[in-house]
Amino acid sequence: MPSAVKPPQTLYDKVFEAHIVDEKDDGTCLLYIDRHLVHEVTSPQAFEGLRNASRKVRRPDCTLATTDHNVPTTPRKNFKNVADFIQEEDSRVQAVTLEDNVKAFNLTYFGLGDKRQGIVHIIGPEQGFTLPGTTVVCGDSHTSTHGAFGALAFGIGTSEVEHVLATQTLITRRSKNMRIQVDGELGAGVSSKDVILHIIGQIGTAGGTGAVIEYCGSAIEAMSMEARMSVCNMSIEAGARAGMIAPDQTTFDYLKGRPLAPEYDSPLWKKATASWSALKSDEGAKYDIEVFIDTKDVVPTISWGTSPQDVVPITGVVPGPDDFQDEDKKQACVRALKYMGLTAGTPMQDVVVDKVFVGSCTNGRIEDLRRVATIVEGKKIASNIMRAMIVPGSGLVRKQAEAEGLHHIFIDAGFEWREAGCSMCLGMNPDILSPQERCASTSNRNFEGRQGAGGRTHLMSPEMAAAAALAGKLADVRKFAPQNMGKAAKASPKVEVGDAHVADLDTDEDLDHILDDPEDSQGNAVPSKAPSSSAGMAKFTQLKGIAAPMDVANIDTDAIIPKQFLKTIKRSGLGSALFHAWRYDAITGKDNPDFVLNKAPYNQAKILVCTGPNFGCGSSREHAPWALLDFGITCIIAPSFGDIFFNNTFKNGMLPLRITNEQDLSTIAVEAKAGREIEVDLVNQVIKNADGKEMAKFDVEEFRRHCLVNGLDDIGLTMQMDDKIAKFEQRRTRDTPWLDGSGYLQRKSPVKVEAAPVPKTNRGEVKGEPLEW
Ligand SMILES: CC(C)[C@H](C(=O)O)[C@@H](O)C(=O)O
Numbered sequence: 142m143p144s145a146v147k148p149p150q151t152l153y154d155k156v157f158e159a160h161i162v163d164e165k166d167d168g169t170c171l172l173y174i175d176r177h178l179v180h181e182v183t184s185p186q187a188f189e190g191l192r193n194a195s196r197k198v199r200r201p202d203c204t205l206a207t208t209d210h211n212v213p214t215t216p217r218k219n220f221k222n223v224a225d226f227i228q229e230e231d232s233r234v235q236a237v238t239l240e241d242n243v244k245a246f247n248l249t250y251f252g253l254g255d256k257r258q259g260i261v262h263i264i265g266p267e268q269g270f271t272l273p274g275t276t277v278v279c280g281d282s283h284t285s286t287h288g289a290f291g292a293l294a295f296g297i298g299t300s301e302v303e304h305v306l307a308t309q310t311l312i313t314r315r316s317k318n319m320r321i322q323v324d325g326e327l328g329a330g331v332s333s334k335d336v337i338l339h340i341i342g343q344i345g346t347a348g349g350t351g352a353v354i355e356y357c358g359s360a361i362e363a364m365s366m367e368a369r370m371s372v373c374n375m376s377i378e379a380g381a382r383a384g385m386i387a388p389d390q391t392t393f394d395y396l397k398g399r400p401l402a403p404e405y406d407s408p409l410w411k412k413a414t415a416s417w418s419a420l421k422s423d424e425g426a427k428y429d430i431e432v433f434i435d436t437k438d439v440v441p442t443i444s445w446g447t448s449p450q451d452v453v454p455i456t457g458v459v460p461g462p463d464d465f466q467d468e469d470k471k472q473a474c475v476r477a478l479k480y481m482g483l484t485a486g487t488p489m490q491d492v493v494v495d496k497v498f499v500g501s502c503t504n505g506r507i508e509d510l511r512r513v514a515t516i517v518e519g520k521k522i523a524s525n526i527m528r529a530m531i532v533p534g535s536g537l538v539r540k541q542a543e544a545e546g547l548h549h550i551f552i553d554a555g556f557e558w559r560e561a562g563c564s565m566c567l568g569m570n571p572d573i574l575s576p577q578e579r580c581a582s583t584s585n586r587n588f589e590g591r592q593g594a595g596g597r598t599h600l601m602s603p604e605m606a607a608a609a610a611l612a613g614k615l616a617d618v619r620k621f622a623p624q625n626m627g628k629a630a631k632a633s634p635k636v637e638v639g640d641a642h643v644a645d646l647d648t649d650e651d652l653d654h655i656l657d658d659p660e661d662s663q664g665n666a667v668p669s670k671a672p673s674s675s676a677g678m679a680k681f682t683q684l685k686g687i688a689a690p691m692d693v694a695n696i697d698t699d700a701i702i703p704k705q706f707l708k709t710i711k712r713s714g715l716g717s718a719l720f721h722a723w724r725y726d727a728i729t730g731k732d733n734p735d736f737v738l739n740k741a742p743y744n745q746a747k748i749l750v751c752t753g754p755n756f757g758c759g760s761s762r763e764h765a766p767w768a769l770l771d772f773g774i775t776c777i778i779a780p781s782f783g784d785i786f787f788n789n790t791f792k793n794g795m796l797p798l799r800i801t802n803e804q805d806l807s808t809i810a811v812e813a814k815a816g817r818e819i820e821v822d823l824v825n826q827v828i829k830n831a832d833g834k835e836m837a838k839f840d841v842e843e844f845r846r847h848c849l850v851n852g853l854d855d856i857g858l859t860m861q862m863d864d865k866i867a868k869f870e871q872r873r874t875r876d877t878p879w880l881d882g883s884g885y886l887q888r889k890s891p892v893k894v895e896a897a898p899v900p901k902t903n904r905g906e907v908k909g910e911p912l913e914w
């Protein structure tokens with residue numbers, strides 16, 4: 142019999158389909174994960190969950206851990222151990238906890254004494270851990286970076302980190318297909334960062350919501366791997382779950398000789414490259430959304446506001462509310478101008494800068510540093526620049542830069558030459574902006590308070606940050622650039638196994654306020670409403686309560702829970718930090734009486750109704766749902782959500798409801814504003830007012846509803862499918878043997894995994910619990 146002809150598939154469809162372990166009728170899929178990166182911020186609670194349930198890590202050979210967010214970037218010459226090196230207590234606890242966990246669970250780890258340490262999204266590709274056609278996850282939203290290799294790579298929350306550690310799979314659903322085609326040559330002074338900033342300016346921060354973006358076109362093909370990584374990195378700022386680029390010769394050349402890639406020219410390399418070469422979208426494949434960009438329209442681009450979509454050409458002026466049609470956008474503009482201390486109509490090149498930050502997982506690679514060196518060589522940074530930092534993305538990037546003498550160029554020009562880490566991208570370490578300081582930054586997020594409470598961030602390319610450092614103001618790199626700029630001439634560093642190196646002691650800034658044990662006004666301990674471990678969830682059937690109204694668009698998870706609270710190793714106690722910057726006066730620390738959650742009856746809210754779109758966009762921090770839950774909010778109603786936040790809420794027994802009908806949403810908002818109770822009935826999928834009158838219907842996918850209504854979380858359910866997972870792994874070993882641990886990840890004995898019976902959770906292991914769905 143002739144087999145049915147398959148419809149043309151996209152690159153995303155192909156990679157997704159090749160990893161399905163199981164698929165349910167409602168479209169819920171169990172997806173095999175090839176590569177798992179782990180860092181100190183989003184893993185402690187996941188390891189705690191494994192411990193509580195006596196579970197092991199299923200594939201240590203496919204897991205790689207490092208420490209990056211909390212680490213000081215001061216010299217490591219006298220480094221002995223993290224416990225002595227990291228001064229700030231909460232950061233130290235998080236780093237030490239990761240070290241305890243990697244030892245206990247037998248994982249490969251690049252610590253501060255290892256030259257291979259660095260930002261997760263820099264070290265994965267650098268080591269050849271990231272390979273074409275793989276699924277790659279990390280408890281970090283910028284996992285999208287790895288899509289530059291034709292991998293399906295996306296950020297996950299901490300509950301999902303635990304799921305992957307335990308089962309090497311994830312429960313997920315298909316995303317939409319979006320294609321962004323960029324054609325033409327990049328002009329002088331225009332880099333891949335300008336391309337992605339321009340794209341986000343065009344499609345908005347919610348433009349890719351629910352989709353995986355495939356980037357293609359002649360401009361993308363001409364980019365180096367590092368430039369492609371900068372593009373895919375910021376897919377999350379475009380709202381997408383992931384970004385992908387079809388692998389080609391540029392990809393294969395980059396992978397040659399990487400420690401964890403198949404050995405170059407070996408039979409395995411040939412087999413791997415043959416299979417990677419098939420990873421392209423088929424002719425005629427269908428996309429749900431298509432966008433075309435002509436590079437003629439892309440100039441050096443810079444952000445002016447507090448969202449990555451707030452961009453203008455460097456030759457432009459600061460926009461004003463009148464430049465926007467939409468009422469939400471007008472309001473957002475007013476708010477952003479106030480926060481950024483800018484006046485509409487000011488030429489961007491008149492805006493004076495205080496600090497410069499070159500680094501991050503977007504632009505902390507060797508080619509980025511080379512381009513900065515090209516601009517600043519033989520020059521000095523302007524006298525008004527208080528601090529200009531160059532923070533390499535990894536120890537190996539730093540080593541390579543030093544081998545090329547770039548550090549001398551930077552130091553001579555007046556830059557600080559730092560050790561590797563996330564640094565001032567989000568300021569979980571001492572590298573932060575003071576209130577109202579303005580920073581030219583090569584990072585990816587310009588949210589309020591991102592680089593330090595009250596700090597002002599302008600996003601740009603490395604060469605534009607270099608130009609700003611020289612000019613002391615935002616500047617057009619084309620005025621500073623030597624002829625050859627924009628092209629990274631040299632190849633990327635080849636990676637070797639690093640030897641230990643060591644450091645000085647550093648004084649960490651005291652980022653306090655971690656809320657270990659919340660207290661009531663009498664100082665008595667208050668029981669937290671958030672789960673203290675991952676073992677089991679409360680059931681969600683009906684919820685009746687006060688709903689707090691909000692009308693802000695694009696509320697990001699940095700706003701829901703700022704970075705200083707991510708240093709906890711617990712899930713509980715975050716309620717009083719919820720919306721911290723909006724809820725409390727920055728100077729006195731007192732309640733801001735105008736903020737909705739500080740007013741009665743909303744201080745008792747169980748539901749949040751946000752009429753602005755894209756609630757929970759940005760970072761993958763599960764601390765956002767934990768903080769809401771700890772405050773007492775278990776249901777959020779909004780027109781749309783950031784994808785990772787949306788998933789994270791379900792994993793905590795919370796219900797995010799997308800209400801897209803404007804009329805229904807405004808009826809609900811009217812009730813909320815009047816301070817009347819609302820009822821959310823998940824069993825019947827309706828929202829009612831206090832009198833029981835139906836206001837809106839909603840639809841929650843069957844599997845998710847089943848888990849919520851029965852109080853199940855899904856690790857136990859997945860562990861029941863061990864046979865299927867094991868079969869998938871056998872097939873994977875046969876067809877793609879290079880994906881089993883190789884190099885220093887190779888395990889001596891085959892990985893044998895037993896699912897321990899765990900009577901103390903309600904995750905489905907206990908007899909009599911509802912397992913079928
Ligand atoms: C800490 C982590 C959860 C977070 C992310 O997911 O993006 C961080 O990397 C960030 O950039 O805000």
Ligand code: SF4
Nearest residue numbers: 283501502563566567
């Ligand atoms: S976005 Fe910044 S904080 Fe997040 S992983 Fe990248 S460098 Fe680190």
